[in-house]
C-alpha cells in the first residue's frame with residue numbers, strides 16, 4: 001500500500017478499460033489504480049480466441065462499428081490500435097429482401113441531408129412509394145429522446161408514418177442489429193438516439209466499420225500493455241464476491257482470494273453488468289433504488305455468432321444484411337483481413353451489378369441478434385441455416401462447409417425496453433465513493449461498445465473531479 005488514495009475498478013470490459021485509460025492519463029496523478037477482472041484476460045464481451053477447427057483467431061462475436069463511435073475512436077487512439085479498424089467511405093450495405101432480392105443501401109458519406117434523402121429513396125429493396133415514408137421520419141423525432149421512452153420503437157415508427165411493410169422490410173433489421181431486440185421490445189428513445197447520432201446527421205456519421213485484426217488485439221492486449229506503462233495494477237483471474245458498505249460509504253471489496261479495505265479517500269467503480277453487480281451487493285444496500293434498478297435490468301438478450309470454414313472459396317459481399325430472416329448478417333472474413341471496402345462508383349454507372357461487390361472467401365461469420373429461438377440448435381444445423389442464407393444471394397455457392405463453430409452468448413446485452421430511461425443508473429450513486437459504468441448505465445445509447453466506453457470515460461471524469469484532479 002502506497003498510502004495514496006486508490007481507485008478500484010471492478011470489471012475489465014470496455015467500460016472498465018476506458019475508465020482506467022482516462023484515470024491513468026495524467027502521469028503526475030496522486031492516486032493508485034487497481035483493475036480487478038474475473039477472467040484470465042481483459043475485454044469482457046469483446047474478445048477473440050484461436051479456433052483450431054476454423055484454423056484462425058475468431059471473435060467471440062462479430063462486432064460492427066460505426067463512424068459516429070467517437071468514444072471508441074478516442075480509446076483506440078490511446079491504445080495505439082486505431083489502424084485496426086477499417087471504415088467504409090459511405091454507408092453501403094447490400095440487403096436481401098424476400099420479394100426483391102439483393103439491393104444495396106447506398107448513402108454518400110457526407111453531411112448533406114439531400115444526399116441522405118437521395119440515398120434512402122434509391123434503395124430498391126422496397127417499392128418506391130413505400131420508400132417515401134422515410135422522408136416523414138425526421139419530422140417525428142422529438143427533441144428530447146425520453147419523450148418517447150414510454151413507447152416501443154415499433155409504436156413510434158407507426159406514429160412517424162412508417163407503414164407496417166416499411167417496418168418489417170427495413171427498420172426491423174436496423175433495430176435488431178443496433179439494439180439486439182425486436183422493434184416491439186425496445187424503447188423508442190433508444191431508436192431516436194441511434195437516429196440522432198448516426199443517420200439523421202448524414203451518411204458521414206453512419207459509415208460501417210469493422211475490425212481487420214482480432215478483437216483481443218484491438219482492445220484487451222494493448223490495454224494490458226498501456227496499463228503496465230502507466231502504472232495501473234491489473235489483477236486478472238480475480239473474481240469479486242462482494243463489497244461492503246458502512247455509514248453511507250463503500251469500505252471494502254472482497255475477492256475470491258482476499259479482502260481489500262477502502263479508506264475514506266478511496267473510490268470504487270463498478271464496471272460490471274447488472275447481472276454480475278446484483279450478486280455482489282451487500283445486504284445493507286438491497287432496499288436501495290440502485291439495486292432495484294440493477295436487478296430490473298438484469299435480463300439479457302442473446303446473440304448467436306456462427307463461423308463457417310468452406311472447403312473451397314465462396315463469393316460474398318463484405319457485409320450482407322437479411323431482412324425477415326433467421327440469420328441477420330453475414331460477414332466475409334477474408335475480405336476483411338485484406339481490409340477491403342466497397343468500391344466507389346459514379347452513381348450514373350448503370351452497368352454495375354450487385355455481384356460485382358462479391359469477393360472470394362473460405363471463412364464467413366454470421367450473426368443472429370435476439371437469438372432466443374436458435375440457441376439450442378446444434379452447430380451442424382446452424383451451419384446449414386447459414387449456408388441456405390448464402391445461397392439466397394448466390395445460388396451457385398457450393399455446399400462445402402468444412403467446419404462450423406457457433407458462439408452462443410446468452411448474456412449478450414441488457415433488455416432496454418420502454419421505460420428504460422428511469423431504470424438505467426447514472427455514474428454517480430447515493431454513496432459518495434461508489435460509481436457505476438457499463439453499457440447498461442444511463443448513456444441514452446443502446447448497449448454497445450460505444451455506450452460502454454462513453455460510460456467508462458464519464459465515470460472516470462467524475463472520479464477525477466471527486467479526487468480534486470480536475
Ligand SMILES: Cc1cc2nc3c(=O)[nH]c(=O)nc-3n(C[C@H](O)[C@H](O)[C@H](O)COP(=O)(O)OP(=O)(O)OC[C@H]3O[C@@H](n4cnc5c(N)ncnc54)[C@H](O)[C@@H]3O)c2cc1C
Pocket residue numbers: 010011012013014015016036037038039042043044045046060061062063064065238239240241271272273276280303304305409411412413437438439440447448449450452
Ligand atoms: C456477440 C456480441 C456481439 C455484439 N456486437 C456488437 C456490435 O456489433 N457493436 C457494438 O457496438 N456492440 C456490440 N455488442 C455489445 C458490446 O460488446 C457490449 O455492449 C460491451 O462490450 C459491454 O462492455 P461492458 O464493459 O459494459 O461489459 P462487459 O464486457 O460485460 O465487461 C464486464 C467485465 O466484468 C467482468 N466480471 C463480471 N463479473 C465479475 C466478478 N464477479 N468479478 C470480476 N470480474 C467480473 C467480466 O468478466 C467482464 O470482463 C455485442 C455483444 C456481444 C456479446
